[in-house]
Amino acid sequence: MSSEITPARRAGIEVAVVASALIAAFAVAGIVLAVIGADPIEAFGILVYGAFGYPEAIGYTLYYATSYMFAGLAVWVALKAGIFNIGGEGQAYLGGLGAALPCLFLDTLPPILLLPLAMISAAVFGAGWAAIPGYLQARRQTHVVVTTIMFNFIAGALMTYLLNNWLLAPGGGSPETRSFAPQAIMPALHEILALVGIKIAHSPANLSLLVALLAVACTWTFMFRTVWGYETRVVGANPNAARYAGIDPGAVILRTMLISGALVGLVAVNEVMGVHKRLILDFPAGAGFVGIAVALMARESAIGLVLASVLFAALAQGSLDLVIDMPMINREVVRLIQGVLILFCGALPSLFRKFITRLLTQSPAAAQAGAL
Amino acid sequence: METATQILLLVAAAIRLATPLLLAALAGLYAERSGVIDLSLEGKMLAGAFAGAAVASVTGSVWVGALGAILTGIVLSLLHGFATVTHRGNQVVAGMAINIAMAGLIPTVAQAIFALGGQTPQLGPAQRFLNVALGNNALTFFAFLAVPATGWLLYRTGWGLRLRAVGENPYAVDTAGLPVARLRYQALLVNGALAGLAGAYLSMAANAGFSRDMTAGKGYLAIAALIFGRWAPVPTMLACLLFAFADAAQAQLQTVRILPSQFVGALPYILTVLVLALVGKGGGMPKALGIPYVKERGA
Amino acid sequence: MHRLLSPVLMLVLLALAPAAVTAADFMPAIVFDMGGKFDKSFNQMAYEGAEAWRKENGIAYREFEVTSPVQREQALRQLARRGAAIVIAIGFSQGPAVATVAKEFPNTKFTVIDAIVDAPNVQSVVMREQEGSFLVGMLAAMKSQTGKVGFVGGMDIPLIRKFAAGYRQGALYVNPKIEVLENMTGTTPEAWNDPTRGAELAKAQFGRGVDVIYAAAGGTGLGVYQAAKDAGKYAIGVDSNQNYVQPGTMLTSMVKRIDKVVGEAFTSARDGSWQPGTRDLGLAADAVGWALDQYNRPLITAEMEERCKQATADIVAGKIKVSETCSNAACTN
Secondary structure, eight states, rough: OGGGGGGHHHHHHHHHHHHHHHHHHHHHHHHHHHTTTTOOHHEEEEHHHHHHHHHHHHHHHHHHHHHHHHHHHHHHHHHHTTTTOOOHHHHHHHHHHHHHHHHSSTTSSOOHHHHHHHHHHHHHHHHHHHHHHHHHHHHHHHHHHHHHHHHHHHHHHHHHHHHHHHHHHHTSSSOOOOOOOOGGHHHHHHHHHHHHTTOOOOOSSSTHHHHHHHHHHHHHHHHHHHHHHHHHHHHHHHHHHHTTTOOOHHHHHHHHHHHHHHHHHHHHHIIIIOOOOOOOTTTTTTTTHHHHHHHHTTTTTHHHHHHHHHHHOOOOOOHHHHHHHHOOOOOOHHHHHHHHHHHHIOOHHHHHHHHHHHHHSSSSHHHOOOOO | OOHHHHHHHHHHHHHHHHHHHHHHHHHHHHHHHTTOOTHHHHHHHHHHHHHHHOOOOOOOOHHHHHHHHHHHHHHHHHHIIIIIISSOOOHHHHHHHHHHHHHHHHHHHHHHHHSSSSOOOOOOOGGGGGGTTTTTTTTHHHHHHHHHHHHHHHHSSSSHHHHHHHHOHHHHHHHHHHOOHHHHHHHHHHHHHHHHHOHHHHHHHHIOOOTTTTTTHHHHHHHHHHHHTTTTTHHHHHHHHHHHHHHHHHHHTTTHHHHHHHHHHHHHHHHHHHHHHHHHHOOOOOOOTTTTOOOOOOO | HHHHHHHHHHHHOOOHHHOOOOTTTEEEEEEEOOTOSSSSHHHHHHHHHHHHHHHHHHOOEEEEOSSSSHHHHHHHHHHTTHHHHHHHEEEEEGGGHHHHHHHHHHSSEEEESSOOOOOTEEEEEEEEEHHHHHHHHHHHHHSSSSEEEEESSSSOSSHHHHHHHHHHHHHHHHHHTTTEEEEEOOSGGGGOHHHHHHHHHHHHHHHHHHHHHEESTTHHHHHHHHHHHHHHHHHEEEEOOOOOGSTTTTTEEEEEEEHHHHHHHHHHHHOOOOOOOOEOOGGGGEEEEESSSSTGGGGOHHHHHHHHHHHHHHHHHHSOOOOOOSSSSSOOO
């Protein structure tokens, strides 16, 4: 039976499953909205409009999606090696330090040198913060979940200390660095497109978006087209088998954690160099945790990862208009809706998979329709 | 003399700080020993903290309040079970979803009922767990007694054997004719009750009422303690005590003003990593942890 | 039909918004920072001020609670676009966002609290928390039997250091030999919402002989007040008058009248008397101070009240200078 399911049909099933999970999630969220006295249809209209309805909104959605892509990729890569890196938040925070140092102290360099340097530095700092948990997991079997939780707290302490005592803007009363010089700032998309004569709305979406998409492509190539990627997958699937095949699981785990940390460190390129243009307290704002949901929803698909990032980005952005325009909806209600969405799309798709698979595999005609 | 008093105070503080961690970590232990990762301890604690204080405040009884916290924890556990056991959803995502949803739902409900900005009213003495003996309250005694009780249940009873087996090799359990799903649900019932109580400790013992986001990451710390304790009751308790002791010590150290407050504040976490690194060699993880059980159909 | 149209309508409205501002439909707005409007701290004070103003004037206001740093700028911009006549931004973190958005909307008035932004359409309000803290530090020192008083802050940031520094100076002013113990709750945003930790920090300080604690830590403070009550010691509230929280053991509260500032900003924007520039508000403007009401009346002696009155006059007159920071325990700087 299962051998009859073609890849196209399987893809059709996946799409139908995700679609029904989304519909169910919005149905439950709609009930919640109705309970608090908001018109669900109007609310969803505003949500979608707020995320995609006008050029600036799209820009903001893309900006959020950029951070979520980096964070999601980081978790995804680690998961492939069988390790659960929930330290993205701390690694991104340290990535911010990595990005800020060259932007503050080497800003006499021209952008063509400074921007790549700061990007590399962000990745290196992110990787560095992941290196210790990675090493401990690889060589001491110290569970990476515990150490990365601890490293999130330690990162918070370290950054608060640095921002309050060393990086504070001179004379400034708040824990943040001075603004970066213009050559240290990631060009915004509207600025780049203006150079070639295309005018789009101002938004925080910046060159990092392209870096993120490139990172997705590179990560997938790495994972499915290279020897290192193959080794990663073998270790993730079965460390003992890997050992028999002559692969050192420890080395692979350390390597993967470094890659993971480097990827999430790039969140800082988007946030610190692209948007805030200075290093501020708590700038990752939970992106590292959203990355977990993104990675788990992406499964085996690069497009899935991008779409999951856009979904969470749309929620983050669309809720702004929602909260402003519907006074009965506050940020708590938005969080509740996010929770419901994650539950249905991330944890409950099998609720529909059984049904849809049966539906699409019983009659060839229906299966055909599903594939299309 | 002075030093002795300080040490006694430190130990007392550590026991108080360890109690909610221990209750939550034991909650996690039941779930994870049955093969279900529980990342939702934070959300269950938050809901339990609110439900306990809200019910106690309305009924005037600490015990009815505690029951409210337990039932609320169980409801969330059943939701978690519905997603992960019945429908074999991703356990980590389901847990995170519960945390996020509760962070949104609880303040909304609290505001709707009490209109105090997401708080419950202050609890009076009859609505709180007060110290009963040795400067500690009933929940603390319960938490520490739950450790040997859990050990006995897990290692000395048939139910415990089956529960552990389900977390190690559900296929074998299934082949032996035992219901995998039912065992996991049973584990989740205990899990919900304990997690709810962990929350109740925060709002009804350590404090006198619920306030927003009052779990402040303790659910995640409990997971760390559980993993640190290698999913075994006594080591998990020791891990909770270590975290709590380090936390209590940093409060004392901060006032001396030798090191920057941030470094002292990070000491418990640094210490944990160091101890873990030195002790090394993990293990003890239930082999089927995180893997939804798919019953083999006669293909 | 209406529902389908509304997004289109909104687009049109958005385009027209800046022109649509008239005195007839005066719409004030307020943007709270990350803590949210129920943070038991400065955001909540601002919220209470806005609510009081709404009830008094019967005019609704728009509001937004920021959940990520990037939303600060965005929320200000969206509210300005929707025709808000005045947008109040709460908290030092919003300063740079106000600077950016104020430039884009030169006809919208912005009032930012706890930050200074130099722009022709921005009013910056800074409060001298150190002055109010000085007075409660004096009260703590006068009340203390042990010669040790405590401070519990939320996070070690410049704003909280102002509270701590003022408190320390006030305590030393009364008793040069006094010992001031300081604790900071944490380094992540959770530090503002952890009453259990607050209670433990308070208990640790009580264990070292402290008998009065001043908490400047948002929701964490509730744990400090409860611990003080359970131990029969004294606590001092912050931002709003929190004397009622634990009557009998709340010595006083350091009040920071953000509620008043918010009401004044709304009212002045409506009647046209709103002025850009910096308002540096301290004891002289009655913007900070200490709370005395029926809940703490029995705890405050006539002598304590008298000395505080004298110190207030001296600070206003410039005879006592309260520094914003203390680099050492004696605060000799």
